Amino acid sequence: MSEILTPEALNQKVSQVFGRLAIDKRRLPSSQLNRRSVPAYVAEWLLDTLVPGEGPVTPTELGKIQAWADRFLPLPDESKILKNRLLNGEVVKVLTPVEVEIVLTRRAKERVAQLKLLGLTDVHIANGIVEEYPDLLKQGMWGVIELMDTQEGIALTSFKPMQASVNLDIFKEKRAAFSLDEWRALLLTSMGYNPWAFDEREKTYLLCRLLPLVEKNLHLLELAPKGTGKSYLYENINPRVRLISGGNVSPAVLFVNNASGQWGLLARFAVVVLDEVQTLKFEKPQEIVGGLKGFLANGRLTRGGLYETASPCSLVMLANIMLDSEQRPVLSPLVRELPEFLQETAFLDRLRGILPGWKVSKLSGGSFAQGVGLKSDFFGDALLALREDVSANQLASHAINLKGKKLYKRNEDAVRLLASGLMKLQFPHGQVSPEDFEMYCVRPAVELRQLVWEQLYVLDAEYRQYDEEIQYEPI
Structure with missing residues (x-):
């Protein structure tokens, strides 16, 4: 790089390029939402919804967050209070993870919601919600729900999911606005780390x-x-x-x-x-x-x-x-x-x-993100969407060839997959020089697989018929 990378310059650039998809990572620790057993991808969504801004959360903003959390984000030890409100006939609105189970027995055939943070199981769920949000049947989803006491028992009558909308093409295009050093720093900040601490x-x-x-x-x-x-x-x-x-x-x-x-x-x-x-x-x-x-x-x-x-x-x-x-x-x-x-x-x-x-290095107070990164919900969904992009896999398959007297196929497969993943992370737009591909993708991939190979070489003589060191042809 011709210019020295600074936190201030990177923060400004990330905000300009990604706009509302970026968030100041200092806001989460100062929000105290971690006390509510809320993961970062939910907490940052809440922060941007309730008190969008930059810098640590102010006392006024903190009061607004706490007031909202007291009303809609009950603590685990408040489940009895919530149940008492339902018993009194209230419609209770809360933010919580929801999982749905299907019960198929001779006596019952129904869908039931599991609300583990609230201490509620076998909650009746309204028709149509599962069909609209099928992920409720898989890993579950976070969302704002409404509960009420009915003749059939406690019922979940409304569900509004907390989720990001990911356009992978835009994610790739915006990578082109950053140098490799800037992009690596942005990835680390989005993960919750301070890139200047490592x-x-x-x-x-x-x-x-x-x-x-x-x-x-x-x-x-x-x-x-x-x-x-x-x-x-x-x-x-x-x-x-x-x-x-x-x-x-x-x-x-x-x-x-x-x-x-x-x-x-x-x-x-x-x-x-x-x-x-x-x-x-x-x-x-x-x-x-x-x-x-x-x-x-x-x-x-x-x-x-x-x-x-x-x-x-x-x-x-x-x-x-x-x-x-x-x-x-x-x-x-x-x-x-x-x-x-x-x-x-x-x-x-x-x-x-x-x-x-x-x-x-072991984490310290200065190891955590102190600048602007991508919102966790958008960032995580973008990473998972990269699984469907096979262009990096094709490049790794053609560009990486191991060399030696007797090669082991699983080593080659592993190195190619690891290198492909590193390219997706660091060069999602597909623009990479042979030198950068070797330095930032192939070399780390070989190192990670070599550690597996060293264990096998020591533990089992069967593997010693193959080359001890994993080597590759220059790209």
Whole structure:
């Protein structure tokens, strides 16, 4: 770049180019909406609706937000108050996530809404709402609802979704207004990070956390110590991303419930994230790893042969790792800290890459976004829309060729998919020089896959018949 990139100049440019699709990220922390268990993509929508502006939220704006939240965004411990209002005959209007289940039994055939934040289940839902918003049957949706007490019980009579409208062509066109440094800084700010708090290599690792959103069936393992924000992004990016943190994980939860026929999380979400896998309780671990091996290999879900479907879901596993005094991993191979059944080489081989989160600085107060970025609801939807853009996949397929005496096909497939995702993130408009494609797409892709390959090479002699180092032909 001929000019030095500054936060002030970038803020001004992002606001000018993206207009109402941009938001000052300083407003969210000062709004105190995080106390209401509201993800960023909902909170920023609220802020722009109630108190649009720049800079931290003012005391006057904060009062307006709190007044609205007290009325329409009840806290979890206020569910009894809400139920009492319904009992008194009030029509209650609230903002909440809604999921819909289908009940098909001999005694009942109906649709029921699950309002978990409000402590309400089996809520009758008016005809037509599910047909108009089918995502209620998949991952659920956030929206403003109206509830009332009827002869059939509590009923959801109105639903107004909170959602962005994404025009991917506009998103791509606006990329052309930015240099690569500016665009990378904008992506990081939109993720909730302060790009000026990280060096260039750390920025690339942070951007790699977005790869499972922009590519179908891109499966990652991130290893990092506590405090590097592994789960921060996934909690706040999009309702089609599901973070599992704590509790039991069963084959029915992940794949399909054979008793009811209801598909699990891997069929209903775009990205499923298993947070702190060392602390999760896995039921029937051998059945889980067996099902995951098939899914990671071919994108198909099944359980016992009773049901089968294809799914584009990407799986992300987050795990803590111990470091020595020089901030290097203590154990070798790296996967030794995973549950034993997840150390199986046939399973690890199907992961596209390992993200070295230990190379990213621990988050501090200055690590979070302090400038103008894209609104989380628009940003997350744009990333997921990039999954359908195959031009980057075609480029990676033709431009990347591994070299060596004996190559391993899964390495080549993984490198191409990772590089394609990095191009979609950094060059969505398709304009990239061979030098930038190699530097910012191919090299990081090889690094992430090489970490998988090193684990396989150490754990299983079968893999040692192939080249130890992944190398590629110059572009």
